[in-house]
Amino acid sequence: MSSPAQQPTFLALSGGVGGAKLSLGLSQVLGERLSIIVNTGDDFEHLGLYISPDADTTLYTLAGIVNPQTGWGRRDETWSFMSALATLGGPTWFRLGDGDLAIHIDRTQRLKRGATLTEICEHLGNTFSIASRILPMTDAPVRTVLETSAGRLPFQEYFVREECRPLVQSIRFEGAEAARPTPQILKALASPTLEGIIICPSNPWLSVDPILAVAGLRAALRNSPAPVIAVSPIVAGKALKGPAAKIFSELGLEPSSKSIARHYAGLIDALVIDAEDAATAKEMGLPVLVTNTVMLTREDKLALARQCLALSKRLARAPARQANRRLRDNVA
Amino acid sequence: MSSPAQQPTFLALSGGVGGAKLSLGLSQVLGERLSIIVNTGDDFEHLGLYISPDADTTLYTLAGIVNPQTGWGRRDETWSFMSALATLGGPTWFRLGDGDLAIHIDRTQRLKRGATLTEICEHLGNTFSIASRILPMTDAPVRTVLETSAGRLPFQEYFVREECRPLVQSIRFEGAEAARPTPQILKALASPTLEGIIICPSNPWLSVDPILAVAGLRAALRNSPAPVIAVSPIVAGKALKGPAAKIFSELGLEPSSKSIARHYAGLIDALVIDAEDAATAKEMGLPVLVTNTVMLTREDKLALARQCLALSKRLARAPARQANRRLRDNVA
Numbered sequence: 001m002s003s004p005a006q007q008p009t010f011l012a013l014s015g016g017v018g019g020a021k022l023s024l025g026l027s028q029v030l031g032e033r034l035s036i037i038v039n040t041g042d043d044f045e046h047l048g049l050y051i052s053p054d055a056d057t058t059l060y061t062l063a064g065i066v067n068p069q070t071g072w073g074r075r076d077e078t079w080s081f082m083s084a085l086a087t088l089g090g091p092t093w094f095r096l097g098d099g100d101l102a103i104h105i106d107r108t109q110r111l112k113r114g115a116t117l118t119e120i121c122e123h124l125g126n127t128f129s130i131a132s133r134i135l136p137m138t139d140a141p142v143r144t145v146l147e148t149s150a151g152r153l154p155f156q157e158y159f160v161r162e163e164c165r166p167l168v169q170s171i172r173f174e175g176a177e178a179a180r181p182t183p184q185i186l187k188a189l190a191s192p193t194l195e196g197i198i199i200c201p202s203n204p205w206l207s208v209d210p211i212l213a214v215a216g217l218r219a220a221l222r223n224s225p226a227p228v229i230a231v232s233p234i235v236a237g238k239a240l241k242g243p244a245a246k247i248f249s250e251l252g253l254e255p256s257s258k259s260i261a262r263h264y265a266g267l268i269d270a271l272v273i274d275a276e277d278a279a280t281a282k283e284m285g286l287p288v289l290v291t292n293t294v295m296l297t298r299e300d301k302l303a304l305a306r307q308c309l310a311l312s313k314r315l316a317r318a319p320a321r322q323a324n325r326r327l328r329d330n331v332a
Numbered sequence: 333m334s335s336p337a338q339q340p341t342f343l344a345l346s347g348g349v350g351g352a353k354l355s356l357g358l359s360q361v362l363g364e365r366l367s368i369i370v371n372t373g374d375d376f377e378h379l380g381l382y383i384s385p386d387a388d389t390t391l392y393t394l395a396g397i398v399n400p401q402t403g404w405g406r407r408d409e410t411w412s413f414m415s416a417l418a419t420l421g422g423p424t425w426f427r428l429g430d431g432d433l434a435i436h437i438d439r440t441q442r443l444k445r446g447a448t449l450t451e452i453c454e455h456l457g458n459t460f461s462i463a464s465r466i467l468p469m470t471d472a473p474v475r476t477v478l479e480t481s482a483g484r485l486p487f488q489e490y491f492v493r494e495e496c497r498p499l500v501q502s503i504r505f506e507g508a509e510a511a512r513p514t515p516q517i518l519k520a521l522a523s524p525t526l527e528g529i530i531i532c533p534s535n536p537w538l539s540v541d542p543i544l545a546v547a548g549l550r551a552a553l554r555n556s557p558a559p560v561i562a563v564s565p566i567v568a569g570k571a572l573k574g575p576a577a578k579i580f581s582e583l584g585l586e587p588s589s590k591s592i593a594r595h596y597a598g599l600i601d602a603l604v605i606d607a608e609d610a611a612t613a614k615e616m617g618l619p620v621l622v623t624n625t626v627m628l629t630r631e632d633k634l635a636l637a638r639q640c641l642a643l644s645k646r647l648a649r650a651p652a653r654q655a656n657r658r659l660r661d662n663v664a
Contacts, residue, residue, distance in 0.1 A: 078430060
């Protein structure tokens with residue numbers, strides 16, 4: 001028996017709901033051998049509270065207390081606060097459940113006392129008895145901002161208040177150049193036990209790109225000897241959730257796994273696409289795994305997680321991979 | 333018909349639950365002709381929120397949404413936030429209901445944007461369609477602090493967390509000397525229509541004294557030509573609610589309406605005491621009204637309010653009052 005520290009470890013990159021589903025599958029298989037880098041570009045201050053939606057969705061999902069209907073927020077939630085706030089004329093476009101408020105108030109307090117987002121996520125992970133580690137992409141402020149047909153919109157105003165209706169012209173990640181990956185992320189990336197890096201089926205523009213924009217993080221991922229694989233969030237030309245396909249079109253791109261492959265070119269060693277898109281597998285220009293990527297049940301999540309881990313292992317051991325990796329570096 | 337502005341106006345001084353009951357009675361009778369000066373010495377910052385318990389109890393009571401079991405907080409409240417906060421290891425000694433949180437978050441936001449407590453109370457009063465005005469005793473920070481057998485305790489830690497168990501040695505109102513009554517209070521006091529000032533049956537040490545400690549406010553009350561009457565919160569040697577009688581004993585005083593009369597000597601023109609204490613009426617050393625002061629029903633509140641208003645009118649018109657007032661000024 002080898003100790004957990006000597007067993008292979010894995011790293012996931014994830015946004016909110018879609019990414020959290022695969023993160024849950026990976027976490028169930030790997031436990032403490034998994035670290036999940038979560039997007040904090042969606043974070044914002046609202047009603048005086050620091051809100052970190054992707055970290056919280058991941059926490060609630062891995063803790064088994066996520067609202068199964070929405071994929072975010074808490075199950076068995078009450079909404080007295082929002083109702084009372086509406087009476088007072090306060091803003092109600094961002095739905096904050098009563099129990100959910102506790103995490104925002106607690107986090108805001110801890111940040112004011114000087115704790116980092118990483119420390120707070122670690123505390124919350126321990127509180128919810130989550131074996132895997134949830135690592136904010138950086139402890140510095142990074143904010144996703146969209147230039148749209150309705151003007152400049154911070155992420156949550158675009159995503160929640162405007163329900164993704166405005167046409168997206170460009171996306172930027174304010175603060176990303178000054179931000180740095182945390183020591184915890186760099187340590188996980190430098191670990192000799194690291195056997196794979198999995199980009200979850202999150203929105204590439206809004207959930208994964210902010211992570212990759214943190215100065216030095218993309219390079220650190222590329223320099224890791226571990227294979228990097230991505231799971232396409234596009235199935236048959238559509239995003240399972242959210243505006244990914246719509247944004248592809250608005251940016252003049254075809255909403256397809258092929259566009260995902262191109263988007264991540266130079267970074268990934270393989271792409272996982274859905275069986276519905278099997279016919280396009282040979283157009284990707286890189287190794288492809290075709291499988292079911294639609295995660296409706298716990299079994300779906302576990303199965304996709306196991307497929308990703310098996311693919312990582314095969315790639316890590318394949319002699320062709322080094323050549324492929326050199327190619328990747330030349331492309332980037 | 334005279335316009336409301338020409339009709340007699342009244343001013344009440346009030347703390348939390350007990351005072352709010354009489355404030356409700358007065359408000360039902362007087363509507364917009366009543367202004368209530370509320371204690372803010374109990375205010376504190378908790379979980380990053382500015383909490384103003386006496387103002388909120390008065391607001392909820394006058395809005396008809398107070399929890400009838402406790403006398404504070406909202407009726408039909410839910411408690412998901414406290415439950416989730418407990419899971420996170422946060423402090424739960426101060427009970428914050430889910431709907432109640434809205435008022436604290438809204439107030440904290442408005443204060444950060446530069447609004448005064450008075451402006452916020454006015455906004456909340458309008459929101460809840462309360463005809464009477466709820467006026468914080470000052471817009472400056474004043475904090476009631478107790479020296480006790482358990483050391484120095486800010487008010488809420490003594491009152492809520494320690495449940496008034498420590499022995500009280502002394503009480504001070506930090507910031508009161510630098511604080512000033514608001515222009516709204518001074519205007520209400522200077523109004524030629526002012527016909528009476530009623531000190532509600534609140535704890536004299538913890539709820540009324542902080543109001544009187546605001547620099548200049550006691551003098552402004554004394555200088556008003558309107559009679560000042562107090563309703564004793566002590567009935568048959570006991571406080572109906574809270575630690576008033578206990579504190580009397582700890583400070584070496586007899587818990588009785590006579591001690592209340594002595595406490596307010598130099599300020600009040602008459603005292604209202606309960607029928608249970610009728611036998612002691614002649615010991616008070618000032619005009620006394622004996623009536624039922626225990627307010628269990630809406631009718632009790634209205635009846636006591638009407639008695640107080642009638643007493644004010646009689647005193648305002650009594651020729652003996654000027655001599656009495658001169659006596660009062662000499663005593664003080």
